[in-house]
Amino acid sequence: MADKPTKGLADVVAASTALSDIDGKAGRLFYRGYDIHDLAGRATFEETAHLLQRGKLPTRSELDAYGAELARGRELGALVSANIAEIAEKQKPMEALRSLVSLSGADDADKDSIAPEANLRKAARLVAQQPLLVARYHAARTGGSIPDADPSLSIAANFLLQVTGRTPAPREVEIFDECLVLHADHTMNASTFAARVCAATLSDMHSAIVAAIGTLKGPLHGGANEQVMKTLESIPADGVAQAVRDKLAAHEKIMGFGHRVYKTEDPRATHLRRMSAELAEATGDDTYYRMSKEMEEVVFEEKGLYPNVDFYAASVYHYLGIPTDLFTPVFSISRMSGWTAHVIEQHADNRLIRPDSEYIGETDQKWKPLEER
Numbered sequence: 001m002a003d004k005p006t007k008g009l010a011d012v013v014a015a016s017t018a019l020s021d022i023d024g025k026a027g028r029l030f031y032r033g034y035d036i037h038d039l040a041g042r043a044t045f046e047e048t049a050h051l052l053q054r055g056k057l058p059t060r061s062e063l064d065a066y067g068a069e070l071a072r073g074r075e076l077g078a079l080v081s082a083n084i085a086e087i088a089e090k091q092k093p094m095e096a097l098r099s100l101v102s103l104s105g106a107d108d109a110d111k112d113s114i115a116p117e118a119n120l121r122k123a124a125r126l127v128a129q130q131p132l133l134v135a136r137y138h139a140a141r142t143g144g145s146i147p148d149a150d151p152s153l154s155i156a157a158n159f160l161l162q163v164t165g166r167t168p169a170p171r172e173v174e175i176f177d178e179c180l181v182l183h184a185d186h187t188m189n190a191s192t193f194a195a196r197v198c199a200a201t202l203s204d205m206h207s208a209i210v211a212a213i214g215t216l217k218g219p220l221h222g223g224a225n226e227q228v229m230k231t232l233e234s235i236p237a238d239g240v241a242q243a244v245r246d247k248l249a250a251h252e253k254i255m256g257f258g259h260r261v262y263k264t265e266d267p268r269a270t271h272l273r274r275m276s277a278e279l280a281e282a283t284g285d286d287t288y289y290r291m292s293k294e295m296e297e298v299v300f301e302e303k304g305l306y307p308n309v310d311f312y313a314a315s316v317y318h319y320l321g322i323p324t325d326l327f328t329p330v331f332s333i334s335r336m337s338g339w340t341a342h343v344i345e346q347h348a349d350n351r352l353i354r355p356d357s358e359y360i361g362e363t364d365q366k367w368k369p370l371e372e373r
Contacts, residue, residue, distance in 0.1 A: 014353065015196060019052055019341050020185040027264040031185060032056075040271045045155055045180035046070065049337035052185055053123045053344060066124070071151040073125035074132055077107020084133075088140035093329045094217040098210055100133045101126070105206030114204055114347050122205045123340035130336045131155055134329045135162035156180060159333065164321040171282070175275050176320055179313065182268040183331055185338030187261075191215040191222070195339045199346040200353040208343045213332060222328040227255040228314035229324045232288050232295075240294040248302055256311030257299050265306040272312035279319035288315040 021030045029036040032051055039048060043057065050058045050066050058066055080103045087096045105111050108125065110118035132149065139146045139162075146162040153161070156177035160168040168176075186192070195212040199205070216222035231254070235243040247254060259266055273292075280289035292315050296307050317327050 014188055014193060014355075015346070016349075017187070017342070017345060018055075019338065019345060020187050022187050022261050024259075024261040025263050027262055027267050029186070029267050036182065036267050037270075040181055040268075041174075041178050043181060045177050045184070045334070045337070048181045048184050049127050052337050052341035053120065053127075068151075069121075069124050070128040070155070071149075073121075073128040074149055076129060076132060076136070077104060079103050079107050080133070084136050085140045088137050093134075093137065093325055094213065094222065094332075096137050097130075097133060097329055097332060098213045098217065100137065101130075101206060101213060102210045104129060104133075105204065105210075108206065111204060111206065114202060116344070116348065119205055119340075119344045119347060123344060126205070126209060126340055127336050128155070130333045131159040132162070134326060134333060135159060137329075138163055138323065138326060155333075160320065163323075163326070166321075168320075169282075172279075172320055175279065175316065178271065178275065179316060179330075180334040182271060182309065183313075183334035185335070185341065189221070190218075191335065192339060192342050196342050196346045197353045199343045200350055202347070202350065205340065205343050208346075209336070209339055212335075212339045216328065216332060216335070222331060224255045224308075224310035225313045225317065225327040225331070226324055228311055229288075229318055229327065231255060232291050232314065235291065237287055237291055240291050241298045244295055244298045245302065254295070254299055254303075254305075256314065257303070257305040257307055259306075259308045262306070262308070266308045268309040269307045269312055272309065272316055273307070276312045276315040276319070279316060283319055288318060 018032060020032070022028070023030075031039060031048065032055070034043075034051070034057075043051070046067055047057055047063060050056070050063065054066075080100055083103060084100065087099050091099060104126075108122060110122050113119075135146050138144075144165070146165075149158045149162070154173065154177060157168060157173045160172060160176055188196075191212040194215040195208040198208040198211040219227075244254060276289045276292060277286075280286035292312060296311070299305050299307075314327065317330060318324070322330060
């Protein structure tokens with residue numbers, strides 16, 4: 001008798017990759033062999049994107065060249081620019097990004113090629129354009145405008161400037177940049193798998209990224225950080241413990257806890273907790289950090305669950321002034337580096353991804369003419 005299929009493909013190896021690796025028991029994450037604890041707060045997001053897309057941490061000259069390439073690739077095409085306002089009027093953030101990235105494929109000079117050099121160019125442009133798409137979308141829906149990107153500033157600095165309308169403090173930029181590094185890649189998660197399945201058909205990079213964004217839109221993958229913030233906002237600051245216990249008693253899920261891979265604390269959460277505490281002190285309002293800490297303690301006491309990457313990301317993004325419904329789009333800004341790297345890797349050593357399935361329907365059915373049914 002054949003083995004029963006594993007629901008959700010848990011523990012099934014779907015691809016070989018040199019991009020990232022997880023040790024779930026020890027709570028460790030690696031990008032191309034570098035421990036995330038070594039990269040976080042040290043490597044910039046641009047360095048990390050270079051590492052993922054091009055296989056190595058860049059030298060100074062390589063980083064300067066890559067930065068210049070990102071600056072050149074940041075400009076949005078005519079089709080995207082012409083449609084942002086209407087899309088912002090009719091679509092929610094993740095729907096809008098799905099549409100805008102698809103349109104950007106039509107504007108891309110390399111749209112008809114999946115050759116290695118074309119893929120590298122498209123990957124850099126997608127990383128450069130994603131923060132601008134989020135900021136332009138937000139400006140369009142609020143009736144505002146954004147300053148032009150400053151080529152001398154990092155992706156993190158430009159995004160905070162454009163989405164909040166104020167010049168961020170240097171430490172805010174460093175913290176947001178670290179957030180981007182922490183979210184850059186995470187092995188074969190649902191959106192990355194969707195991108196690789198699409199790329200494995202030898203479809204183009206933009207199509208694969210649209211598949212990833214559509215997958216991230218689903219609440220079982222993306223959106224947890226937004227839900228964490230909404231939960232914090234809905235609970236009285238002095239009633240966290242009781243609210244959590246009431247939710248658990250009602251069998252409601254507390255977002256931001258537990259992970260399918262990690263059996264201990266998510267290593268990314270370690271850094272995000274620290275950053276939330278720092279921002280709480282800097283802003284003079286520790287309400288959401290304090291609530292988060294209490295919620296963490298109660299959930300662990302009641303369920304033995306650790307916070308995942310989404311839990312403290314919520315309060316960090318809030319303290320940075322990012323609107324709550326843009327939390328998942330911000331995730332896509334960072335993960336674009338990983339998604340594009342996976343597409344490059346898939347195209348470089350491709351085989352169509354075509355798993356089997358177990359049929360559980362009726363058998364030996366006999367056809368009857370319509371008048372006899």
